[in-house]
Amino acid sequence: MSLRVKVNGVTSFEIAKECVQKTKFRTDIPLDSNARTKDVGCTLEISGKILVSTDGDPFDSTLQLGKWSMIPAEDAAAYRQVEVEIINAGVVERKYTFPRAFVVDYKEDYANSDGIGQFSIIIKQKKDKLASVSIEGGYIGA
16 A cells, blocks of 8 residues: 655645555544534644655655644645545555645654654645545546
């Protein structure tokens, strides 16, 4: 199985496939609701390993996530398009597209026993663009 994550915006980048270990899509509604509500949100959680390039390439895709997380809300660059593809045996099982996503939480954890850092990012879709979120799947991937 392959997990592909692309972030498009002022600076576009793709998180290296070797880095992404887990993704989670969630539709959020208030827990105190007794019926379907209009107060719906969409969340993506992405986590994995921090692997710094050893072949001389200075680009570190997980570093770009950290930089994105620090952009202030007033800056238009805080909102970006995010695409997540879950590919299994050449078939795209799911493709999630968030056209105006922003970072809710970003963490990096390091331990000298493992030798590899871990990252975790939680992004949400801007509520006024919720109808633009797309979920696709079941087709041959590239």
